[in-house]
Amino acid sequence: MTARPLAIEVEELARLRAGPDAPVLLDVREPRELAICRFPDSLDIPMGSLPGRLAELPADRPIVVVCRSGARSMQVTRWLRAQGRDDVSNLSGGVLAWAERIDPSWQSY
Template structure:
């Protein structure tokens, strides 16, 4: 999913779960408002807290970790998990330029 698509969904009131799989120090620097934070290394042990029937947009820094997380979630039955292309970096550069980039 492109960042513009997620921004448009949120603006229209459609609020998919945004799952941030970055490390805590990264989330402290910047995050999409309202995101759920589960570091990638904890995803296997905490995935049960996520609703499998909901759309889950997975985000990381540039999209690589979230792509792995999305693939893993889909293997676990989270059929509506979607990777956010470009990650938080693309969000900051194209949607919220006030957000810190790193």
């Protein structure tokens, strides 16, 4: 695994998603939040369920962790790194920043 930055900005995620080696998006929000807006190709595992579902995370691709504002996803990013996953980054500002700076059609909440 290649070490990744602890956090990335939404512009960097947009660039990475457009390339051939797009990271896995791990969305740690709750189902009620996902119903408002979500990345169509994300791996959706609520933060509280993650410890029991680690086997679902691909070992061969980098991961960007996403939540509403970047706070929960930073906790998850740090926790996954403590588990030995140096290829995990947090999306700074979360879906709020994505809606503001990349895709204003997303509903904010």
